[in-house]
Amino acid sequence: MSRVLRLGTRASALATTQSGMIADAIRTRLGREVELVHVTTEGDVNRGPLAQMGGTGVFVSALRDALLDGSVDLAVHSLKDLPTTPQDGITLAAIPPREDPRDVLVARDGLTLGELPAGSRVGTGSPRRAAQLAALGLGLEIVAIRGNVGTRIGKVTSGELDGILLARAGLNRLGRADEATEALDPLQMLPAPGQGALAVECRTDDHELVELLSALDDAATRAAVTCERQVLNTLEAGCSAPLGALAEVVDADEGEELWIRAVALSGDGSRVVRMSATGEPGDAQGIGARLGSEMLAAGAADLMEAPA
Numbered sequence: 001m002s003r004v005l006r007l008g009t010r011a012s013a014l015a016t017t018q019s020g021m022i023a024d025a026i027r028t029r030l031g032r033e034v035e036l037v038h039v040t041t042e043g044d045v046n047r048g049p050l051a052q053m054g055g056t057g058v059f060v061s062a063l064r065d066a067l068l069d070g071s072v073d074l075a076v077h078s079l080k081d082l083p084t085t086p087q088d089g090i091t092l093a094a095i096p097p098r099e100d101p102r103d104v105l106v107a108r109d110g111l112t113l114g115e116l117p118a119g120s121r122v123g124t125g126s127p128r129r130a131a132q133l134a135a136l137g138l139g140l141e142i143v144a145i146r147g148n149v150g151t152r153i154g155k156v157t158s159g160e161l162d163g164i165l166l167a168r169a170g171l172n173r174l175g176r177a178d179e180a181t182e183a184l185d186p187l188q189m190l191p192a193p194g195q196g197a198l199a200v201e202c203r204t205d206d207h208e209l210v211e212l213l214s215a216l217d218d219a220a221t222r223a224a225v226t227c228e229r230q231v232l233n234t235l236e237a238g239c240s241a242p243l244g245a246l247a248e249v250v251d252a253d254e255g256e257e258l259w260i261r262a263v264a265l266s267g268d269g270s271r272v273v274r275m276s277a278t279g280e281p282g283d284a285q286g287i288g289a290r291l292g293s294e295m296l297a298a299g300a301a302d303l304m305e306a307p308a
């Protein structure tokens with residue numbers, strides 16, 4: 001009889017939901033037994049600013065430690081929280097099909113961004129969202145917040161804030177998609193590299209599991225997020241940089257084509273470098289690297305260092 005796979009997960013509602021989705025896919029599509037094992041991370045215990053703990057990477061490293069010490073066999077991360085530098089001994093075994101990558105507004109009274117009166121208080125903890133929101137010039141007051149999805153939505157329900165921005169994928173997975181009052185067009189708000197995609201990791205030397213999990217991988221999603229993350233990497237930016245990127249693989253006359261749009265901003269959104277590129281999905285990394293270099297040549301790195 002084959003072993004029961006132990007899937008390490010954080011205890012938050014989003015993490016357990018995402019882990020549960022992958023566990024279900026492993027049971028129904030791969031015919032293997034899986035149990036969830038809770039792992040506590042510094043980012044869950046310490047409520048201080050994430051940037052001071054090394055960014056959202058703190059969520060990832062505790063799960064990776066649990067993989068490496070053998071207490072779990074696989075882990076599921078939000079891909080956008082995963083550092084771009086690979087970790088020794090760990091393999092990104094599957095990137096399943098991506099959810100809707102867009103950001104959404106959850107506002108009082110069903111309002112859209114354009115309907116919020118000037119001076120309205122909109123919460124986000126993301127420098128990327130804050131800079132792009134400021135760049136729209138709507139005269140909104142941007143309020144720094146963090147916390148899990150439920151806590152953030154609660155600030156609108158309670159009247160403390162007029163609205164908040166968050167990832168649609170998280171809302172969808174939690175079954176709360178209908179609380180969004182507007183899905184933001186990527187022309188105005190480019191998502192974080194990897195947003196809406198999940199990453200399934202296991203130990204590199206667990207060859208049986210690497211092979212098994214590969215069946216959950218989606219080639220088009222992997223190409224898109226590889227390209228987006230290569231832009232991030234080339235700009236030497238972290239997950240909290242004011243940088244957005246969105247790639248997609250589309251059908252073209254000559255087979256498939258990958259296109260990507262990216263934006264780097266100063267923290268206050270007053271200065272912007274916005275660029276796009278296309279190419280073959282097989283060259284996802286090269287396309288991202290070239291786009292990143294072009295953005296660097298246009299001054300993107302200096303921009304992102306400018307204070308909010």
Ligand SMILES: NCc1[nH]cc(CCC(=O)O)c1CC(=O)O
Binds near residue numbers: 081165
């Ligand atoms: N930064 C936290 C985080 N990491 C992944 C998601 C949403 C799910 C996803 O993007 O796949 C969220 C919440 C949010 O940004 O609103």
